[in-house]
Amino acid sequence: MCTVMHMDDLKERLRRTRRVTIPWDDDATRGIGGRRLDDLLDRWADGYDWGVHTRRIDTLPWVVVRAGDTDLRVVHQRAADPDAPVVVLLHGWPDSVLRFERVLPLLADAHVVVPALPGFPFAAPSTGPGMSVNRMAGIVADALEELGHPRYTLSGGDVGGAVAEIIAAEHPDRVAALHLTNVAPWRAFTADPAALAPDAAAYLARSAQWFRSEGGYIAVQSTRPNTLAVGLGDSPAGLAAWIVEKLESWSDDSAFTTDELLTWVTAYWVSGAIGTSFATYVEPATPAGRIDTPTVLSVFPRDLKPEPRSYAEVFLNVREYVEHPAGGHFAAWEQPEAYVDDVRRALKLGG
Numbered sequence: 001m002c003t004v005m006h007m008d009d010l011k012e013r014l015r016r017t018r019r020v021t022i023p024w025d026d027d028a029t030r031g032i033g034g035r036r037l038d039d040l041l042d043r044w045a046d047g048y049d050w051g052v053h054t055r056r057i058d059t060l061p062w063v064v065v066r067a068g069d070t071d072l073r074v075v076h077q078r079a080a081d082p083d084a085p086v087v088v089l090l091h092g093w094p095d096s097v098l099r100f101e102r103v104l105p106l107l108a109d110a111h112v113v114v115p116a117l118p119g120f121p122f123a124a125p126s127t128g129p130g131m132s133v134n135r136m137a138g139i140v141a142d143a144l145e146e147l148g149h150p151r152y153t154l155s156g157g158d159v160g161g162a163v164a165e166i167i168a169a170e171h172p173d174r175v176a177a178l179h180l181t182n183v184a185p186w187r188a189f190t191a192d193p194a195a196l197a198p199d200a201a202a203y204l205a206r207s208a209q210w211f212r213s214e215g216g217y218i219a220v221q222s223t224r225p226n227t228l229a230v231g232l233g234d235s236p237a238g239l240a241a242w243i244v245e246k247l248e249s250w251s252d253d254s255a256f257t258t259d260e261l262l263t264w265v266t267a268y269w270v271s272g273a274i275g276t277s278f279a280t281y282v283e284p285a286t287p288a289g290r291i292d293t294p295t296v297l298s299v300f301p302r303d304l305k306p307e308p309r310s311y312a313e314v315f316l317n318v319r320e321y322v323e324h325p326a327g328g329h330f331a332a333w334e335q336p337e338a339y340v341d342d343v344r345r346a347l348k349l350g351g
Helices: 004-015 034-045 050-058 133-146 159-170 185-189 198-214 216-223 225-234 236-249 258-271 276-282 309-315 336-350
Strands: 062-067 070-077 086-090 111-115 152-156 175-180 291-299 316-323
Touching: 004 034, 004 236, 004 258, 034 236, 034 258, 050 258, 062 133, 070 133, 086 133, 086 159, 111 133, 133 159, 152 159, 152 336, 159 175, 159 291, 175 336, 185 198, 198 309, 216 225, 216 276, 225 236, 225 276, 236 258, 291 309, 291 336, 309 316, 316 336
Parallel strands: 086 111, 086 152, 152 175, 175 291, 291 316
Antiparallel strands: 062 070, 070 111
């Protein structure tokens, strides 16, 4: 994924960074603070060693699967028992398969497939425009068939959760159970507040307020992805500011060390994937209807918009609704044991 030349270029860019005056430095609601960003950039330029992390990542059991006309790169961790259940872990934005690094050792008794979703870090080369969540779902489903997994449990959130919902809707015979950390966001556009339970209708109002106060990144990534991709793809400082602000504000305190944050950001830098990672914000999706697949919904308090059970049940067959005391948007990384407990709940539901 990376050459010495890539890293030499990165270090040089970091040392020449024009440090920008940030007027609202102490106001976290206005984005990353200047002093916080300076600390990250100083460490990234001197002391951070990408080689240590990429060597670890390279030891994961990577394979490339041909799915229709597309290559899909996946981590394929096989269990000793050939009849073990199959778990598919689906990441979101702004992360990658690294979201599940801490989960993999805890699922050694299952066959685990972690796709590097097209357009994201570690993925096979992008196939260009048109990579909607529906197309991703088709690619992942085809790859699982190619790997010899006719039935599986899907687990994920964010973009990965939307992909999981679509696969379950389109291939109900293949998906034994779902484990989700959120309901696909586009569900909010199809819901009729008048037909919802009071707490579900109140959730829709809170969700709309969240989009007004926190959803500016969605507006930019979905309407002007080309312009944003140039700025972030050419400036490591800009890329770090854009991604780290989300990683920190969407997770519990101390969820990441400085080097862990930089590893997740460096994965985007060396792959040049920031622009292609916007695809699911841009490309229109065809939403799934109500899904009958047995579902475990994990609710982590620091996630973006935790849904009440009454809202989720409008769209999903929620058999278990599990509220956790800690964790956020990257729960598989932040609370791996709790996350795996809920994956196992889904495995039991799926038989």
